[in-house]
Structure formats: structure tokens, C-alpha cells
Amino acid sequence: MSKLGQAKRIIFLKTADGQLFEVDEPVAMEFEIVKSFFDENEDAADDTVVPLPNVSAEPLAGIIEFCKAHVEFRANGAAGKDEVKKFNAEYIKEKSNEQLKELILAANYLNIKEMLDFLTETIANRLKNKSVEYVRAFFGIENDFTPQEEEAVRKEYEWAFEGVDED
Amino acid sequence: MNTATEEFNASINIPVSMPATASYGRLQQQILGICSYSMMLIHSIGTTLATDKKKGMEERRNNGFHLPQDILYDILMRLPTKSLVRFKSVCEHWCHMISDSNFCQVHLQQCMSKVMIFSWKKGADRSNGCYSSYRLDETGLIATKLGSLPFLCRPLFFSVACCDSLVLVDQDKSSPITCLSVYDAITCHRRQLLPCLQSLDRYLVLVYDASTQKYKAVVLSTGQSPNLVHCYICSLDSENEESWRQSTPPLRQDVTLSKFSSVVVKGILYWTAERPHERPRLRNINEVFLIPRPCNINEVFVQPLNIATEEFMESVMVPRLPQHRYSIPNYHMKLLEIKESLCFAYQASPTELDIWILKESIWIKFHKLCFDSIINRPTDPTSLFAGHLFLPWLVVEGCNSKVGYMLIQHNANSLYWYNLDTNEMKRIAAIDESGGYVSQLSVIEN
Known part of the structure; x- marks a missing residue:
């Protein structure tokens, strides 16, 4: 088991679609699931490949990019500064709703608290001014209200349906 | 791993190939999540047709995007009141979640x-x-x-x-x-x-x-x-x-x-x-x-x-x-x-x-x-x-x-x-x- 002060350790991660990722130890240790794997298997060989059968390569690459940047921010004492906000905003700008959903599922499986916080916040921000129909489409939810029930709910909160973004 | 745990694994799609020790913490969390979710369902649906509705809800969840309940809860918790009352008309499950008195109390605070x-x-x-x-x-x-x-x-x-x-x-x-x-x-x-x-x-x-x-x-x-x-x-x-x-x-x-x-x-x-x-x-x-x-x-x-x-x-x-x-x-x-x-x-x-x-x-x-x-x-x-x-x-x-x-x-x-x-x-x-x-x-x- 490599400890601090020794040569930089690389962690090998294998995704559901069979891709092998080589990740610096501090970045991989952001993933709670990987961290607990090594905590509980202290004698694991250095070249152990950790299988991640619930994560495919695309979201994992995105997650590694995010965690890598955040590990660096913390090392530079920049945590909580404008720099981080700027990075986060840039990072998420180009991501589609589909990519965002894949990222949050993967981050949830890998159990990365900081990233989960950021992603839930992002989804909440994307949804907050949207219509009910948009939200249903986003989550793949079927409307199970009868038209009368839905009408009644809408009527009670009429004010909340004004000034909603176009889908 | 005993049979009960294996059944849980199958239903929540945690791969059995994952080392048991590593997945345990997460698994426990997911089980807890599911328990609290079921409790919420029972709490919110009431007595009539509880089983039929639950079945329907499970099916629907499987058709859509499989978002764990604790994540959905976190997303809803971050929304402003105006969005939440609007989203009560998304579906019955959301309406129950948003109307739940504990949820409202935490959100209001x-x-x-x-x-x-x-x-x-x-x-x-x-x-x-x-x-x-x-x-x-x-x-x-x-x-x-x-x-x-x-x-x-x-x-x-x-x-x-x-x-x-x-x-x-x-x-x-x-x-x-x-x-x-x-x-x-x-x-x-x-x-x-x-x-x-x-x-x-x-x-x-x-x-x-x-x-x-x-x-x-x-x-x-x-x-x-x-x-x-x-x-x-x-x-x-x-x-x-x-x-x-x-x-x-x-x-x-x-x-x-x-x-x-x-x-x-x-x-x-x-x-x-x-x-x-x-x-x-x-x-x-x-x-x-x-x-x-x-x-x-x-x-x-x-x-x-x-x-x-x-x-x-x-x-x-x-x-x-x-x-x-x-x-x-x-x-x-x-x-x-x-x-x-x-x-x-x-x-x-x-x-x-x-x-x-x-x-x-x-x-x-x-x-x-x-x-x-x-x-x-x-x-x-x-x-x-x-x-x-x-x-x-x-x-x-x-x-x-x-x-x-x-x-x-x-x-x-x-x-x-x-x-x-x-x-x-x-x-x-x-x-x-x-x-x-x-x-x-x-x-x-x-």
C-alpha cells in the first residue's frame, strides 16, 4: 500500500463498457466507493483493477475531469473562490440534459459528495423556471393524474404557473 | 452474502461482481433509501388501493430515468417554493413528496x-x-x-x-x-x-x-x-x-x-x-x-x-x-x-x-x-x-x-x-x- 511521500500512485478503474482508466490516487479517492474498496482491502495489489460496472466511459471521463480540477483547487487553497465558480459554470455549460443525468447517476454510484451537491444544484437550477411538462419529459415521468385532479392542483396554485420559461 | 441481500442486489441493480466489502456501505445506504421511500409511500397513499398504486409506481419508475429517491429529494429541496407548488402537478408521487409535512418543514426552514x-x-x-x-x-x-x-x-x-x-x-x-x-x-x-x-x-x-x-x-x-x-x-x-x-x-x-x-x-x-x-x-x-x-x-x-x-x-x-x-x-x-x-x-x-x-x-x-x-x-x-x-x-x-x-x-x-x-x-x-x-x-x- 503506498503512503504519502512515496511515488505517485495510479489507480486503475474499469468501466461497464470495458474501458480502462488510469487515475491519480488523490482523484480516485474522491470516489467514496473506490476509497472504501482500498480501505477494506488494504493488501490489494498496486495494479488492482477496480471494476465500475454501473458507470460507462463517457460520464466517468467527465467526473474525473471535475474531480481532478477540484483536488487541485483544494491543494492551491482556492476552494470556495471565484475561480472554482468559474470552472463549474464552464464545465456544466456544454453539458446536455442527457449528459447531466448520466453524470448524476454515475456520481451517485461512485458516491462523490462534492460533485453530487454541485449536480443536484445544477439540475434544480435548470428546472426551477420550467413547466410541468418539461419536468415530466426530463425525468421520464408519466402524468398519472386524472384531468380533473390535475386541473384542481393547477387551480389551487395558479400564481405559480405564471412567468414560466418556454420549453 | 445471504439470500436476502442477494435479492436486494438484484432489484436495485447493484452488480454482484462488485467486491462485497466495497459495496456494503453504499448498499446499506440504498437499502435505507428504499426503506424510507416505501415508508413515504405508505404514509402518503393512505389505506385504499395501496398495493395497486405501489405496483404502478414501481413500473413507472422503471420506465423513466432511474433517479434514486434521495437524489430526487435533494433536487426538490433546492427548488424555490414557486417551482415546488407548480411541480405538485407533475405526478401523484411528486405531489405526495412535496406535500409531505416533514419535507415542507425542512424546506421552509x-x-x-x-x-x-x-x-x-x-x-x-x-x-x-x-x-x-x-x-x-x-x-x-x-x-x-x-x-x-x-x-x-x-x-x-x-x-x-x-x-x-x-x-x-x-x-x-x-x-x-x-x-x-x-x-x-x-x-x-x-x-x-x-x-x-x-x-x-x-x-x-x-x-x-x-x-x-x-x-x-x-x-x-x-x-x-x-x-x-x-x-x-x-x-x-x-x-x-x-x-x-x-x-x-x-x-x-x-x-x-x-x-x-x-x-x-x-x-x-x-x-x-x-x-x-x-x-x-x-x-x-x-x-x-x-x-x-x-x-x-x-x-x-x-x-x-x-x-x-x-x-x-x-x-x-x-x-x-x-x-x-x-x-x-x-x-x-x-x-x-x-x-x-x-x-x-x-x-x-x-x-x-x-x-x-x-x-x-x-x-x-x-x-x-x-x-x-x-x-x-x-x-x-x-x-x-x-x-x-x-x-x-x-x-x-x-x-x-x-x-x-x-x-x-x-x-x-x-x-x-x-x-x-x-x-x-x-x-x-x-x-x-x-x-x-x-x-x-x-x-x-x-
Whole structure:
């Protein structure tokens, strides 16, 4: 088991679609699931490949990019500064709703608290001014209200349906 | 691994190839998540058809995007009340989740904790003092200090406006040239704005323009000739040098603007203004007794400004105020926003606050607040409010209650949450025990 002060350790991660990722130890240790794997298997060989059968390569690459940047921010004492906000905003700008959903599922499986916080916040921000129909489409939810029930709910909160973004 | 665990693995799709030791913590969490989810289902569905519905719900969840319940809960928890009440009509499951009393309680407290308080406390030499910002904790009842402005000032010469975590300050109102700066209460970043005008009697507002996603500083000035009120607006760009634009309000010079009373409702900034009442010219002395006249009551109206277009709109009259002889309406009126409608609050007596809501151009009496529980001793209704001033700052709405909580300032620095559904009051732990007063409040958006 490599400890601090020794040569930089690389962690090998294998995704559901069979891709092998080589990740610096501090970045991989952001993933709670990987961290607990090594905590509980202290004698694991250095070249152990950790299988991640619930994560495919695309979201994992995105997650590694995010965690890598955040590990660096913390090392530079920049945590909580404008720099981080700027990075986060840039990072998420180009991501589609589909990519965002894949990222949050993967981050949830890998159990990365900081990233989960950021992603839930992002989804909440994307949804907050949207219509009910948009939200249903986003989550793949079927409307199970009868038209009368839905009408009644809408009527009670009429004010909340004004000034909603176009889908 | 025993059989029960394996079955769980299969149903929640955790691969068995994963080392058991590594997945255990996560697995346990997921099991807990599922348990609490099932409990919520049982709790919310009631007795009839519980099993059928549960089956239907499971199927539907499997058709859509498999978002774990704890993540969905976290996303919903971060949404504003307006979105939550709208999303009650997404599906039955969401409606139950959002209506759940525990969820509502936590969400409401979270909204209450987003309040930032900006307050002045006198310094050692008694005239100069220091402005500090405070944020409420997760219970909404204890204020913790965020930071202080890096200079001393006298409140008489100081003007301030808040929006989110930003504070716009005019350091010296007595100086003819504005010395405005914007200060971020969270990051403590401070930045000076270009001077905008040369006049006295300035009133500041800081607003967020959703159409351009920029904050705008608004300065109204009444002390300038000719007989006009001037309005200067500038956007706070992050990089570029800001520039002041002028907009002409349909206000005459003799109006008095209330520095406390501005509110933004759906992109419109409303401001209360007063002008001395014009009495009808008397034709003969008998009319003095025949025509009922208000005593010392000024004409009060609300002046709207469209934040996006920066154009003033037609003024709105306020509801008829009670005509008591010694009132100084300026200090006893406040504009508010409730359910995205403009509201007007007026302290009608030492212990009462009347609230009207504007619906389709008609003012409707909405609520009457009573503060007898705060003022335990008898009051003399003929005296000048018996020294009690109640200033309602804002309303925090809950997603399951009729209204929610109103934050009310009593005199200089006592703050209370007033439950508009039950009329109960809770005191917020004192900000500055002595010699201070609360100057501004705002709700931090993020």
C-alpha cells in the first residue's frame, strides 16, 4: 500500500463498457466507493483493477475531469473562490440534459459528495423556471393524474404557473 | 452474502461482481433509501388501493430515468417554493413528496435561513459605527455574523440597499457627489462605482434583472431642481466599467420617497412615494365643517419601474389608510411580495398591522397581524404609536401552508418570525443587544 511521500500512485478503474482508466490516487479517492474498496482491502495489489460496472466511459471521463480540477483547487487553497465558480459554470455549460443525468447517476454510484451537491444544484437550477411538462419529459415521468385532479392542483396554485420559461 | 441481500442486489441493480466489502456501505445506504421511500409511500397513499398504486409506481419508475429517491429529494429541496407548488402537478408521487409535512418543514426552514440581515452598531465614540451583515442559521432563529464594512460611518449620512448577498452603499449622503460601492457580504469583495450625479436626498435600490442576468443599481434623487425627481440606473457588469443611464420618473419634486419601502414583484420595482395632500379650495367658511378632510394625511402612491426596460410605469394608488391625526405614514408603510403579488402593509395602530394584496388592480384586505403578545403592557392608542414601530420585511412562503412566515422588525433591532397561518411569533436571537439597528434585509438566492 503506498503512503504519502512515496511515488505517485495510479489507480486503475474499469468501466461497464470495458474501458480502462488510469487515475491519480488523490482523484480516485474522491470516489467514496473506490476509497472504501482500498480501505477494506488494504493488501490489494498496486495494479488492482477496480471494476465500475454501473458507470460507462463517457460520464466517468467527465467526473474525473471535475474531480481532478477540484483536488487541485483544494491543494492551491482556492476552494470556495471565484475561480472554482468559474470552472463549474464552464464545465456544466456544454453539458446536455442527457449528459447531466448520466453524470448524476454515475456520481451517485461512485458516491462523490462534492460533485453530487454541485449536480443536484445544477439540475434544480435548470428546472426551477420550467413547466410541468418539461419536468415530466426530463425525468421520464408519466402524468398519472386524472384531468380533473390535475386541473384542481393547477387551480389551487395558479400564481405559480405564471412567468414560466418556454420549453 | 445471504439470500436476502442477494435479492436486494438484484432489484436495485447493484452488480454482484462488485467486491462485497466495497459495496456494503453504499448498499446499506440504498437499502435505507428504499426503506424510507416505501415508508413515504405508505404514509402518503393512505389505506385504499395501496398495493395497486405501489405496483404502478414501481413500473413507472422503471420506465423513466432511474433517479434514486434521495437524489430526487435533494433536487426538490433546492427548488424555490414557486417551482415546488407548480411541480405538485407533475405526478401523484411528486405531489405526495412535496406535500409531505416533514419535507415542507425542512424546506421552509431552509428558506428562512437564506435571509441576510444588514445592521448598524454604534462604535466607541457613539456617533460613528459599523455596519455588519448576518446570516440566519438553519433554524432561522439565530443570526451569525458574516462580516463588516471596512469603514466607520454615521447612519444619518449613510444609505444602503441589499439584493441577494450584495449590499449597495452610499457612504456619505451629505456629499453632493455619490460615493457608491457594492459589497458582497459572503466573499467580502468590494468595488467602487463611478459617481453618478450631484444632488442630495438620494435613495438607493439594488435589483436583479433576470432578463440580462445582471444586478442593477438604481438611485433616485429628490433634491434637485427643476421640479423633478431624477433616476439613474447602472448595470453591474463583472468586467466592464459601468455607465449610468437616466430615466425620468413621472414624479414631482415635492414627493417624499420612503427609503424602506421598495419591493420587486415579477420584474417590476415598486416604490412608495408621498406628496402633501392638496386640499380643495374653500368657497365659504361653512365648508370647513361640511367637507370631511383627512388630517395631515399625505397622498400616498406606488411608483412602478420596469427593471428590464428601465421605464417608469403608471403609478398605483394605495388602499385607503385610516385617518388618525398624528400618523407619519412614511414610517408605517411597507411594500411586500406574497405569492408574486404586490402587497401593502400599514401599521394601523400600535399593535396592529394591516396587509392588502393587489389582485387585478384591486386591493384586497388580506391579513391583520396583532402584536399584543410582544407588547405586554397596556398602550395608549392616542399617543404616537406608543413608541412601537413594526416593520414587516419579507414573507417566506411554505409549499404546504396557506402563506408562511413574515419577518418583522420591532423598533430598532428586535426581529421576529410571524407565522401567518397560526399567528404565532418566534423571536430571532438578538443581532446587536444595544445601540444597534437593523437597516436592510435581503434573501440570498444561492
